[in-house]
Every structure is written in C-alpha cells, then in structure tokens.
Amino acid sequence: MHAFWVVAEHSNGAVDRVTFELLGEARRLARESGGKTAAVLFGDRLEALVPPLAHYGADTVYTFQDDRLARYNPGVVVASLGELCAAQEPTLVLFPATSTGNDAAVRLSMERNWVYAARCVNFLRKDGDIEMVRPVNGQKVHATVRGQLAGPRLATVIPDVIGLDKPDPKRTATVVACTPVIPEETDVEVRRFIPGDPATIDLREAGIIVSAGRGVGSRDNMQLVYEFAAAIGGSVGGTRVAVDLGWLPRERQIGQTGKTVTPRLYIACGISGATQHTLGMKDSSTIIAINTDPAAPIFKIADLALETDVRELLPTLTQRFRQETGRK
Amino acid sequence: MAFGGEVFVAVKPAVALVGALAFENEGQRLAPACRQWAVNEADLFAMEHALRLRESGRVERITCITAAPRELRDFLSLFLGMGADRAMRIVVAEDAGLDQVATGTLLGAAIRRMGGGLVLAGQRSDDGGSGIVPAATARAMGAAYLSNASIVELRNGHVEVERKLEAGNRQVWGASLPAVVAIESGSIQPRYVSVAGLLLAQRRPVEEISIDADSFPGPAVTQRLAVARVRPKKTVALAGGAAADRLKMMMSGGTSGKKEKRVLKGPPEQLAADVINLLRERQVLTRDGR
Numbered sequence: 001m002h003a004f005w006v007v008a009e010h011s012n013g014a015v016d017r018v019t020f021e022l023l024g025e026a027r028r029l030a031r032e033s034g035g036k037t038a039a040v041l042f043g044d045r046l047e048a049l050v051p052p053l054a055h056y057g058a059d060t061v062y063t064f065q066d067d068r069l070a071r072y073n074p075g076v077v078v079a080s081l082g083e084l085c086a087a088q089e090p091t092l093v094l095f096p097a098t099s100t101g102n103d104a105a106v107r108l109s110m111e112r113n114w115v116y117a118a119r120c121v122n123f124l125r126k127d128g129d130i131e132m133v134r135p136v137n138g139q140k141v142h143a144t145v146r147g148q149l150a151g152p153r154l155a156t157v158i159p160d161v162i163g164l165d166k167p168d169p170k171r172t173a174t175v176v177a178c179t180p181v182i183p184e185e186t187d188v189e190v191r192r193f194i195p196g197d198p199a200t201i202d203l204r205e206a207g208i209i210v211s212a213g214r215g216v217g218s219r220d221n222m223q224l225v226y227e228f229a230a231a232i233g234g235s236v237g238g239t240r241v242a243v244d245l246g247w248l249p250r251e252r253q254i255g256q257t258g259k260t261v262t263p264r265l266y267i268a269c270g271i272s273g274a275t276q277h278t279l280g281m282k283d284s285s286t287i288i289a290i291n292t293d294p295a296a297p298i299f300k301i302a303d304l305a306l307e308t309d310v311r312e313l314l315p316t317l318t319q320r321f322r323q324e325t326g327r328k
Numbered sequence: 329m330a331f332g333g334e335v336f337v338a339v340k341p342a343v344a345l346v347g348a349l350a351f352e353n354e355g356q357r358l359a360p361a362c363r364q365w366a367v368n369e370a371d372l373f374a375m376e377h378a379l380r381l382r383e384s385g386r387v388e389r390i391t392c393i394t395a396a397p398r399e400l401r402d403f404l405s406l407f408l409g410m411g412a413d414r415a416m417r418i419v420v421a422e423d424a425g426l427d428q429v430a431t432g433t434l435l436g437a438a439i440r441r442m443g444g445g446l447v448l449a450g451q452r453s454d455d456g457g458s459g460i461v462p463a464a465t466a467r468a469m470g471a472a473y474l475s476n477a478s479i480v481e482l483r484n485g486h487v488e489v490e491r492k493l494e495a496g497n498r499q500v501w502g503a504s505l506p507a508v509v510a511i512e513s514g515s516i517q518p519r520y521v522s523v524a525g526l527l528l529a530q531r532r533p534v535e536e537i538s539i540d541a542d543s544f545p546g547p548a549v550t551q552r553l554a555v556a557r558v559r560p561k562k563t564v565a566l567a568g569g570a571a572a573d574r575l576k577m578m579m580s581g582g583t584s585g586k587k588e589k590r591v592l593k594g595p596p597e598q599l600a601a602d603v604i605n606l607l608r609e610r611q612v613l614t615r616d617g618r
Contacts, residue, residue, distance in 0.1 A: 017611040071499065099476045099493045106463040107473065115548055118458035122559050135556055137345050137455050141358070142556040145549045161559065164611065187472035189502045191488070196496020207495045208612075265612045286612055288603060294591065304606050305591040306599050316596035317603065324604060 002035030003090040007081065008053060009100060015049050017264065018096040020056040022157055024165035025123065026094060027057035032125060035091065038062060042077055044070040054173035056165065061173045064180045071193050072100045075186030078107045083181050090152050092130050097156035105154045115147030116154040121161045160285050198235045203252065208234035208265045211254060214241045215270020215291060215310055222247050224314040225269055231321040239277045255280035270310040273298025333388035335378045338435045338449040338465055341396050341403050342368035355552040367406055370450025372518035374511040377480050378448050379411050386482040389413045395420050395434045402530055409521035409529035416535045427547045428456060432464025437539055440469045445505040446487060451476060451512050462510040472503035478515035
C-alpha cells in the first residue's frame with residue numbers, strides 16, 4: 001500500500017501552518033491511490049501536537065520525543081528518520097521547504113541515496129510512481145522530476161503554495177512512539193539557538209507585519225501600532241507616506257520603492273492600497289486591512305476588511321491579543 | 329585534520345533564460361536559443377565570505393573550482409577579479425548532462441584529491457535552486473555539511489557557522505574540518521569588480537583538471553521541462569464574478585481570488601473578535617502569537 005508521509009515542523013508549542021498544507025497534499029495523493037498518510041514529529045514535548053495533525057489528515061503520527069530534539073538536530077533526525085523510512089518504506093516523504101526541512105531532506109537523500117526533489121509545487125501519480133514538479137529558472141519553467149533509484153521519494157514543498165484543507169476535528173490518528181536513533185558520532189555539533197526579535201529583524205524575514213499608512217494620523221499615534229505589533233509578535237513596517245512623514249525609518253518601507261514582503265499575516269493600518277504599496281505586499285498569505293474608506297483599494301486584496309478608524313480599533317485589538325498571546 | 333590554509337570556493341555556471349522559451353530532446357533540456365551561461369550569483373556570496381576569511385588571516389589562499397565545459401572560458405574571471413588566488417576547472421563536455429548530484433560528486437572528488445579542508449559554496453543556484461550540489465560535494469569528500477550559513481568563523485581546524493532560520497531566528501553549528509559550508513544568499517555584500525580588474529583577470533590562467541567520471545553513478549532523476557503553470561491555491565474560492573476577474577486570479581496565482589473578502593463594520597470589541605477568529609481558522613495565530 002502506498003504511504004505518504006509529512007515530516008512536521010512546529011515552533012512555540014504549535015504545529016506550523018506549512019505542515020497542514022503538506023498533510024492536505026499527502027491526503028490527496030493517498031485518496032487517489034488508496035494509500036495512507038502519516039506525520040513524523042520530532043521534539044521534546046509532543047502530546048499537544050498530535051490532535052491537530054490528525055484533524056488535517058494524518059492517519060498515523062510517529063513521534064520521536066527526546067530532550068535533545070528541542071531544536072533541530074540533523075544527526076539525530078536524519079538517523080531516526082532514515083531507520084523509520086527504511087523499515088516502513090513510504091512512497092513519498094514531504095518536508096517543508098524551510099531551512100530545517102531542506103537540510104534534513106538533502107542529508108537523508110545523501111546518506112541513503114534516495115531520490116530528492118527540492119522546492120516542489122505539485123505531485124503527479126504516473127505509472128505507479130510519483131512525479132515531482134518543481135519550478136526552475138526563475139519560476140518560468142517547471143521541471144517534472146522522476147526518480148531512477150529505489151527507495152522513498154523525498155521532496156521539500158514551498159510553503160503557502162498548496163493552501164489549506166478544512167480540518168476535521170473528529171479525525172483521530174494512531175500514535176506510534178519511536179525511540180530516537182542517537183548516532184555515536186555526528187559530524188555537526190548543534191551549539192546554540194538565537195531567537196529572532198520581531199522588533200529588529202529584517203521585514204523580509206518577518207512572519208507577521210503590522211503596517212502603517214497615512215490613516216494612522218500622526219507620529220504620536222504610531223505608538224498604538226508599535227504596541228499592537230508587540231502584542232501580536234509582529235514587525236512594524238509602513239508605506240512611503242509614513243516614511244516620508246518621518247514616522248518610520250527608511251528600511252521599514254514596504255512597496256515598489258521599499259521592500260517586497262511575503263509574511264503569513266499582513267495587517268494594513270490606515271493604508272489606502274495604492275499600487276506602489278500593494279506591489280510590495282500583495283503575496284502575503286493573509287491580509288487584514290483597517291480603513292475608514294469603504295472604497296479603499298486595499299480592501300480588494302484583503303482577506304478581511306475592517307471599515308473603521310484604526311485609532312479606535314488598535315487599542316482594543318492590542319488588549320485582546322495581549323490576553324490571547326500573553327505578550328506585553 | 330590539519331588545515332592547510334587553503335579554502336575552496338565551489339562555483340557553478342547558471343543558465344539564464346533569453347527570449348522565448350523552447351525545449352529540445354522531448355523537453356529534457358532548454359533549447360540553446362533560449363539559454364545562455366551566466367555567473368551564479370549565489371556563489372558570489374560564498375566568494376565574499378572566503379575573501380573576508382583571508383583578510384582576517386584565517387586562510388592563506390582561495391581557490392575557485394568549477395565543473396564546466398571548456399567553452400566557458402571567461403566564466404571564472406569574475407572570481408579571480410574579486411580576489412581568488414587561483415581558478416580551476418574540471419573539464420566536462422557541454423552535453424555531459426551532469427545532474428546536481430553528479431556535479432557535487434565531481435567537485436568533491438577533485439577537492440578531496442587536492443586535500444581540501446574547507447569548501448564554501450552557494451546554498452542554492454540561481455537556475456536549479458535545489459541546494460543539492462554542496463551536500464553532494466560534502467558526501468564525496470567525506471566532510472561535514474553545514475547549510476544556510478550567514479556567518480562563518482574558522483579557528484584551529486574547526487569551523488563555526490551561524491545559520492539563518494525563518495522569522496529572524498539563528499542557530500549556531502560547529503564542525504571539525506573537512507567541512508563544506510553552504511552560504512545563504514544575501515548574507516553579505518559581495519564586492520564590486522571594476523571593468524579593468526575584470527579585464528586583467530581574464531588574462532590569468534585557469535588550471536584544468538580531469539576526473540574519471542565513468543565510475544560515477546548514473547543520474548538519480550530524469551526530468552521533463554515545460555512552461556510553468558501556476559497551481560491555484562486551495563484557499564481561493566471562485567464565488568462567481570466576471571470572467572476577467574477569474575482569469576486575473578489564475579494569472580496572478582490566486583491573489584485576486586481573495587475577492588470573497590468580508591467587509592466588516594461594528595464596535596471595536598466585535599471586530600477584534602472577528603480578527604482573532606480568522607487568524608485561528610487559518611492557523612496564523614498560535615497560542616503565544618507566533
């Protein structure tokens with residue numbers, strides 16, 4: 001029977017969204033071929049992560065729980081996953097195309113001599129095998145890759161390309177607790193982890209951006225934006241107008257003459273949505289726009305449009321998010 | 329392993345597209361009319377890191393090495409112009425059809441034969457973008473592989489890198505030499521090479537070496553190329569609308585499909601609750617807000 005696996009990623013006690021996308025894809029392939037899906041979890045505290053994986057489509061969840069896996073450890077992950085794959089022989093193993101997923105997949109491929117395709121966007125079933133579609137040459141060309149070696153196919157998938165399925169809260173998964181394989185010798189020593197500070201990181205790396213435009217009203221009101229960003233764990237950016245008015249430094253400008261960003265959440269505060277700005281943020285996964293003008297162009301690309309004064313809404317939002325997230 | 333003071337920078341020529349797309353050999357490769365060789369920009373970042381290591385006195389010599397056809401005569405000039413001490417080419421036929429694993433294996437075998445201890449390479453090439461070449465180089469050398477490096481430190485036969493992760497996070501890894509370090513693009517500003525410097529570099533010799541490629545494994549994959557077609561995202565729901573809007577959505581990869589938008593009005597408390605509900609539904613907001 002075909003088996004389609006997803007190597008799950010999680011941070012701060014929650015499964016990352018990209019893992020759910022991959023589970024949706026694994027589920028589609030399993031449905032088409034009469035196969036099963038599984039998720040593989042590495043970490044130090046995993047119990048709370050299992051139910052959401054089941055809701056999004058995992059039939060089985062393999063867990064590797066160990067204090068040494070609190071952060072990505074390539075030696076342990078690759079040895080453990082290699083043993084499990086060799087024993088269970090999945091058809092396809094999907095990894096998120098993140099720094100961790102890319103590293104684990106290519107290491108496993110090199111160690112086991114298994115076929116690997118990086119940064120895929122689609123998968124096709126053909127002649128009993130899986131073909132992996134990946135963009136090359138500046139995304140103008142798609143290469144459909146077919147493996148010539150035995151063993152599972154390994155693939156990383158670009159986040160936010162496939163999209164999410166609706167979760168089914170009634171679904172459950174079989175949990176299989178596995179013992180991590182700790183290699184006697186590893187060539188790479190994991191020394192320390194340095195958490196990023198949303199207030200100072202480059203906007204292009206930010207997962208959540210709270211962006212300010214003329215509608216914020218004044219430099220003093222920027223404090224509301226900063227407080228909200230701190231409460232939600234986001235970085236502050238803005239339009240050219242906000243930068244020209246001196247409310248933000250130049251490196252925080254988003255748009256045609258600033259930075260192009262693709263965060264998973266973009267909250268536009270008092271931004272009308274001129275083309276010069278939207279060119280730099282239109283590919284954000286989720287866009288929430290707050291503006292008093294119901295005809296503001298930003299509403300056309302927003303997932304949620306809030307027709308209200310940002311100065312009235314932000315204090316309430318800040319308070320609610322502080323309650324939700326425990327941030328100050 | 330004792331470090332001999334020489335750092336290798338593994339570089340590869342990239343394929344740049346020109347003109348209308350066309351394919352040959354039943355889609356196995358791009359037609360010559362629509363491709364030209366170009367410098368792989370990702371390798372420039374690796375070169376700059378090597379230069380900084382030499383300037384700090386950690387390494388004595390920088391060697392650029394590539395596996396490329398002889399026709400690409402001036403390909404390594406840019407790296408010589410940037411400051412490489414020598415350039416080497418493993419000669420391969422243009423129609424050799426090396427895949428990424430074979431390219432990395434070839435580079436690794438050559439560097440190993442020369443006793444190389446530290447190799448820097450671009451994390452992902454501009455054309456293929458798979459990130460396989462540095463890992464395959466490390467495997468062929470029997471070396472440690474350190475990926476996504478944005479800072480490289482070298483001390484007493486050990487290398488330490490700061491890895492760039494998502495959301496501004498960093499992770500520090502260390503390894504003994506030999507090691508292959510894949511450098512993250514954008515981690516450093518590569519230096520500018522003047523036209524005069526480039527012309528002078530073009531006069532410098534490029535050493536050629538040959539490796540017996542017959543014993544190498546065959547290609548791990550076959551591939552079929554086609555013009556890219558955007559895959560519509562599942563979150564896009566086509567709730568009616570004009571044909572022009574639907575076409576625009578398809579062409580833009582789904583962004584215009586967000587026209588199922590909800591415009592909400594009401595008291596701030598209600599709107600705040602709506603925002604939180606949306607973020608929970610989309611798995612954007614986790615328990616601690618990340």
